[in-house]
Amino acid sequence: MRHYRQSDNDLINEYIDFVMEDLIELTGNKNLSEVENMMKSSTFWKMLKEDVEYVVHYNPRYWAEKIMKNRKGMYQYHY
Numbered sequence: 001m002r003h004y005r006q007s008d009n010d011l012i013n014e015y016i017d018f019v020m021e022d023l024i025e026l027t028g029n030k031n032l033s034e035v036e037n038m039m040k041s042s043t044f045w046k047m048l049k050e051d052v053e054y055v056v057h058y059n060p061r062y063w064a065e066k067i068m069k070n071r072k073g074m075y076q077y078h079y
Contacts, residue, residue: 012048015056019044022064042067 016039023035039045044063048055055063 012052012056015060016048018060019063019067022061023067026064026068038067038071042070 020032020035020039023038024030024032027035027038029035044055044067
């Protein structure tokens with residue numbers, strides 16, 4: 001895993017906050033722990049740990065929509 005300077009970590013945390021804000025807007029869910037759990041159980045979180053550069057080259061709204069789409073897909077095929 002690549003190590004980042006504190007200033008880089010601050011920018012990554014700010015990016016995560018932007019994704020969270022967009023996710024709150026899309027879901028209408030203002031419960032931060034639930035929104036955070038949605039993020040952490042998504043491909044966004046896994047990709048963020050594996051390849052930060054790949055994640056941040058997309059805008060935060062892209063990831064919020066992808067998290068929503070993946071979450072809906074989880075329930076769409078539930079029998």
